[in-house]
Amino acid sequence: MSISTQEPQPPRTSRAREVDGATPGTPDAAPARSTARRRRGPSVPLTPKLVVGLAIVAVTVLFAVVGPFFVADPSRVDDIGLTPPSAEHLLGTTQTGQDVFAQLAYASRGSLIIGLVVGVIALVLSGFFGVVGAYAGGFVDESFSLFSNVMLVIPGLPLVIIISSYVPNKSVWLVAVVLAVTSWAGSARVLRGYTLSVRSRDYVLAARVAGEPPSRVLLVEILPNLVPLLASQAMFAVIFAILGEAGLSFLGLGATGSFTWGTMLYYAQNGLALRLGAWWWFVPPGLMIALFGAALALINFSIDEIINPRLRSQTRRARKRWHLDRPAPVAAGTTDTPTEATA
Amino acid sequence: MTTLEMQDVVKEYHLRDGWRGERLRAVDHVSFTLEPGRTTALVGQSGSGKSTIAKLLMRLESPTSGRILLGGRPVGRSRSAQRAYRSQVQMVFQDPFGSLNPHHTIEHHLARPVALHHPRMSAAQVRSRVLELLTRVRLDPTEEFAARRPHELSGGQRQRVAIARALAPEPGILVADEPVSMLDVSIRLGVLNLLGRLQREENLGVLYITHDLATARHFSDDIMVMYRGSIVERGPADDVLLHPRHEYTQTLRAASPDPERRLAELA
Ligand SMILES: Nc1ncnc2c1ncn2[C@@H]1O[C@H](COP(=O)(O)OP(=O)(O)OP(=O)(O)O)[C@@H](O)[C@H]1O
Ligand SMILES: [Mg+2]
Numbered sequence: 001m002s003i004s005t006q007e008p009q010p011p012r013t014s015r016a017r018e019v020d021g022a023t024p025g026t027p028d029a030a031p032a033r034s035t036a037r038r039r040r041g042p043s044v045p046l047t048p049k050l051v052v053g054l055a056i057v058a059v060t061v062l063f064a065v066v067g068p069f070f071v072a073d074p075s076r077v078d079d080i081g082l083t084p085p086s087a088e089h090l091l092g093t094t095q096t097g098q099d100v101f102a103q104l105a106y107a108s109r110g111s112l113i114i115g116l117v118v119g120v121i122a123l124v125l126s127g128f129f130g131v132v133g134a135y136a137g138g139f140v141d142e143s144f145s146l147f148s149n150v151m152l153v154i155p156g157l158p159l160v161i162i163i164s165s166y167v168p169n170k171s172v173w174l175v176a177v178v179l180a181v182t183s184w185a186g187s188a189r190v191l192r193g194y195t196l197s198v199r200s201r202d203y204v205l206a207a208r209v210a211g212e213p214p215s216r217v218l219l220v221e222i223l224p225n226l227v228p229l230l231a232s233q234a235m236f237a238v239i240f241a242i243l244g245e246a247g248l249s250f251l252g253l254g255a256t257g258s259f260t261w262g263t264m265l266y267y268a269q270n271g272l273a274l275r276l277g278a279w280w281w282f283v284p285p286g287l288m289i290a291l292f293g294a295a296l297a298l299i300n301f302s303i304d305e306i307i308n309p310r311l312r313s314q315t316r317r318a319r320k321r322w323h324l325d326r327p328a329p330v331a332a333g334t335t336d337t338p339t340e341a342t343a
Numbered sequence: 344m345t346t347l348e349m350q351d352v353v354k355e356y357h358l359r360d361g362w363r364g365e366r367l368r369a370v371d372h373v374s375f376t377l378e379p380g381r382t383t384a385l386v387g388q389s390g391s392g393k394s395t396i397a398k399l400l401m402r403l404e405s406p407t408s409g410r411i412l413l414g415g416r417p418v419g420r421s422r423s424a425q426r427a428y429r430s431q432v433q434m435v436f437q438d439p440f441g442s443l444n445p446h447h448t449i450e451h452h453l454a455r456p457v458a459l460h461h462p463r464m465s466a467a468q469v470r471s472r473v474l475e476l477l478t479r480v481r482l483d484p485t486e487e488f489a490a491r492r493p494h495e496l497s498g499g500q501r502q503r504v505a506i507a508r509a510l511a512p513e514p515g516i517l518v519a520d521e522p523v524s525m526l527d528v529s530i531r532l533g534v535l536n537l538l539g540r541l542q543r544e545e546n547l548g549v550l551y552i553t554h555d556l557a558t559a560r561h562f563s564d565d566i567m568v569m570y571r572g573s574i575v576e577r578g579p580a581d582d583v584l585l586h587p588r589h590e591y592t593q594t595l596r597a598a599s600p601d602p603e604r605r606l607a608e609l610a
Contacts, residue, residue: 201441202441202442203442203443206508209429209433210511210512211426211429211459213422221444
């Protein structure tokens with residue numbers, strides 16, 4: 001299955017004759033095929049990459065949404081510090097006897113919320129400044145593009161450090177907004193470039209000629225082309241946000257009183273978990289970050305293959321198949337394909 | 344009926360080349376009139392400005408100087424004036440593979456212009472008009488074609504859809520920018536004959552842009568020859584082709600195969 005929109009041989013159940021003047025036998029298209037396929041829109045190829053990525057994301061999201069309802073209070077201090085995993089504490093306890101599994105559940109929720117909020121804000125900002133600017137053209141495009149370029153070079157980390165030194169009690173939202181504001185510009189540029197190319201396509205011009213109002217041209221004719229790109233850019237924004245938040249929290253600059261994967265690592269680091277060999281404390285959040293990031297990256301690769309079908313056939317497996325299809329050379333020198341210089 | 348007139352139109356593009364701006368005059372003081380019931384061919388080499396004229400007529404570009412008059416009157420800038428203009432002047436694009444949106448059904452492509460230009464039609468009326476348009480361009484069974492997407496049609500069928508879309512607002516003037524150049528030779532004549540028949544039935548004024556002198560002569564009343572942005576020769580089709588005066592037309596004539604033979608090849 002592929003999503004390519006160019007079918008080399010359109011299925012035809014009936015023959016529309018070239019009536020006017022042409023000789024009746026002139027072929028208009030490939031011969032009629034009896035199978036008429038009816039597809040609602042492009043279908044997405046379910047590659048192993050995509051399935052694995054989606055599965056990991058689904059499990060993580062489920063854990064983050066449902067997990068906190070079933071675990072004990074993650075901040076409850078106990079006098080059983082640093083116990084290894086057991087039946088009672090699935091992932092052991094921290095130095096102060098807090099349940100790591102409970103913390104992990106809340107931390108997943110916290111990290112995913114940050115990722116989601118940043119993803120949505122970055123999507124809206126990059127869509128507005130990239131797509132609308134490119135579509136409007138002229139002065140609007142120039143100024144939007146200049147603004148994006150300025151935002152692109154504002155470094156996120158120093159900005160957050162400055163903000164955190166001014167604001168003593170940072171909420172999760174503040175961190176999310178700062179991360180979003182510093183992360184949308186790159187994708188706005190990508191979206192602008194693609195919108196510029198879609199904008200000048202004939203079917204967009206044809207819609208304008210037909211009299212479609214500009215807003216409808218943008219929403220109905222242009223936007224469907226941008227959906228895969230928007231999805232992939234949003235995915236990147238989520239990865240960036242989760243990693244960025246983890247980095248900030250690890251440096252102790254995160255939101256106050258929040259649970260995220262980054263804060264868990266920060267407390268593990270402060271509690272000398274590594275030196276004390278308490279792997280159950282720092283491995284789970286680290287693993288979650290790595291797995292979730294990898295899963296989003298996998299989904300992103302699949303989306304890239306949808307956008308650019310040329311990437312799809314470039315896998316090693318596909319290339320091996322081509323070699324199998326090619327008839328084996330009988331003897332060197334008699335084959336018509338020139339043999340590469342191997343000596 | 345309405346006439347469409349270009350009066351002394353100039354279109355310049357600014358090519359930005361580093362700091363220096365350079366100007367390219369794509370259309371150079373061009374004037375002509377399209378009348379109902381007459382087909383005018385516009386021939387010329389690649390890059391001579393033919394598509395630019397089509398874009399100017401469709402108001403996808405605005406002229407640097409000069410005027411475009413519909414029915415003797417300049418066109419207003421307001422949205423309703425634009426819409427009124429577009430219900431009179433329509434266009435068939437060159438590339439049937441690029442001019443239909445792969446995300447939408449054929450019905451969408453036809454229903455939108457119908458609905459836009461006939462705001463008082465009910466959904467059912469719009470649909471029956473869509474089916475009627477499909478019949479007019481000989482895409483039968485209409486119901487089935489309406490539900491398809493562009494990639495499920497052949498090039499010739501797509502171009503018929505594009506023609507149907509251009510006819511949807513019931514225009515008086517049709518601009519066809521190389522409507523068959525992207526199609527297989529064997530089906531070109533079918534599409535051209537369809538255009539010719541619709542032109543007669545609706546009494547359309549057609550601007551037929553082409554490279555092909557043979558079809559230009561066969562399908563048009565008048566021919567205009569364009570060279571580097573200006574029209575160097577014009578007149579009744581046979582006159583221009585049989586007794587070319589401008590030297591560019593002569594080379595064009597010499598370079599193209601014998602029109603009669605070429606037409607026989609197409610058929
Ligand atoms: N948007 C644009 N910006 C700058 N230059 C342009 C633009 N569009 C067209 N041109 C230039 O204007 C000239 C005329 O182009 P046009 O597309 O009208 O040629 P044409 O006669 O339609 O050619 P063809 O037969 O190949 O379609 C060309 O030199 C082209 O490079
Ligand atoms: Mg052209």
